[in-house]
Amino acid sequence: MSMTDSHARETPVVPDSLLDSVSLLSKKWHPALVRCLSGTDGQGFSDLERRLDGVSAKVLTDALEELQEYEIIERREVSQSPLRVNYTLTERGEELDDVIESLADWGETHLAEPETEQVVLVADDNKRVNTMHTAWLEDDYTVRTASDGEETLRNLDTDVGVVVLDRRMPGLSGGEVLDWIRSQWYDIRVVMVTSEDVDLDILDMGFDEYLTKPVRGDELRAVVVDLFERRAYSSQLQEYLGLQSKLGLLRAEYPDDTLETHELYQRLRSRLDELEASGGTFEEVDAETLERAAVGSPQ
């Protein structure tokens, strides 16, 4: 008998324990549930249902039961009436979570498609703000920074996808830089950031989104993610979403009669209606995005 044979008999190349683990992890919702519960002090049924977008109640119930059988999760009744249940990871569940995380890291390193670089240009004359905005974005994007309008121009090219632009900068202002970007046919989405109150001058500005300082990290990240998505949309839809954002902002700040007598506001309103009427072009965008954009529009 050769050495290989005896070796194989002692420890099978693929032991049953490995097959069992792989089988457990290959179920669609099992790893997802473990990830959901990881780092929390428990989640209710409806929390899980919401976070696992697309799971049916029946499938979720079955998956939870199976994970309980394996003692990966624990089910605790928080109250009887109304019935409230809380699911947590057990100790062995936590261990499994580590394994899943390693698998995800490995996949990201070796299986993920090489992504095209997404470049964000952050422009603000306040150093601290610049550093902060950069720190919030640099995990997910290649971030360039500029501390005035001139430096913003020097960092601008067709690789840039999104600009986070301070409205007031010395020298060339944010408004001038924005006009430049718009007039030069750049495919760049711009979020204007300002410490001032919203004023009617913004009617003239061609930004896609508008944030008021102090900007929160989650807020900035959400806007940048959204703006990169918008780059794939038609220019009509981009214009529509930009207008929605602008008009929604003004409606939140100004009484209706002030706006209704403002000529440029009227013109933008009709443009918005016009774009809405040709709404067939908006099929490419998911309902959620449109809903988000519509927040602030009149009921």
Place this chain on the structure above:
Amino acid sequence: MPHVATPQQTQRELTVLFVGSPSVDLQAACDSECTRPVDIDVVTDGRAAIQRLTATGDPSASRTRPDLVLLQCDFELPDGMTVLHAIKSSPRLRATPVVVLDPDDTDSEGTYRTGGNAHVSTPDTTEDYVDLVRSITRFWFEWAQYPAESLYSDT
């Protein structure tokens, strides 16, 4: 025969954007020397240049998209190299020829690396200056294969 110029095209007034402070009356010099009508548009600094090239409102305004840019680097913020980069990175303007006139005779490599089409020293005497502008416009408008007509014809 797609590339034969019609009389109308030949007559089209060409626009030169001059950025900086010219030491001669460029329009007068061009009126007497150039073989085609040339409109010389002078702005004295980089900010004014960016504002001029920012097309707002009227899309047909030829001054927002000149046929040739002469960039005399005698101003600051945004300086000549910033303006050059802005033009050469712009999807709208990058085909526009830019000639850098350098009063200090310094960084020609920067010009070429940024995409400038030529780098020349600014002459000292008025006569040489006129001569230079005439040579540059003649080169770009008469001798060089020029992107302007074909690129702009459909806009």
